[in-house]
Amino acid sequence: MPLPFLRLPFLALRLVVSLMNNVSLVGVSLQSRRADYALKKCGKQNVSFFNLDVDEINSIRSSDQFELFLLETERRQSLRKWPVTLSVSVEGEFTLGIKKEELDFFNLEVHFESLQDIDEIEGHRKDLKIGDRFVPTIVSEDRRDIYTFWEDKTDGLIFVTEHFSRNFNMEINGVSINTIESATS
Structure with missing residues (x-):
């Protein structure tokens, strides 16, 4: 209760x-x-989530780190005191990396999948609020991988990237694209 x-x-x-x-x-x-x-x-x-120390953040599973990070950034509307970098990868799968600069204790990888594939991944399901949307999410059994599901995963990646970019003035640190797979698709 x-x-x-x-x-x-x-x-x-x-x-x-x-x-x-x-x-x-x-x-x-x-x-x-x-x-x-x-x-x-x-x-x-x-x-504040941004005031937690390394051990406290490491004690939180990845999905909860991501959710607390999103909620705190929404509340603060700023990341000045807690700079992070974004990296986008489109190598076989779409991922967004969020990393605390100069430290390895906060390093999240968010996967973008098609909504049609939601039954193929096992784990804990929940809806995560990103901006003004509630996004179906699955956290893997080992609690390390965060999968978000979209009607179109490209649109999902763009939405989340623009959300961070627009609301928190964040820049994308790196983009990685596998050109061989892109050329054959």
Whole structure:
């Protein structure tokens, strides 16, 4: 049974908040403005995904890292203090890489697949909010691979790339295209 977090009396809420780790605090903070305000009232002033340390980020599975990253960038509308690079690859499969500059602890790879292939990949299914769209997503059994599904995977790759580019003033660091496969297709 879920805990009615925002309905707890202040002292009980403060006790619950004091028992939460930073990753849990970030998850709660990103749920709503009311939840974030409640954390601030309990003394947690600067709760942000971007303030998590290496070990805390590594403790989160890739799909949750990606979701928290998306939610935090939407909330902040800026990545100035946490610069990342984007790379696009169209070598056999469409992927978007998101990497924290100069560090290896935040390195995500998002795959773009056709909606018709959604039953071929096993894993945990959920809808992920990217911009104004809810995108069907599967996280692989080993929790490393993130697959997003689109009517047209090219349109999906363009949508997500433009979303980061337009909303967060991010540039694409590298583009990799397999010309042999492109020439035969």
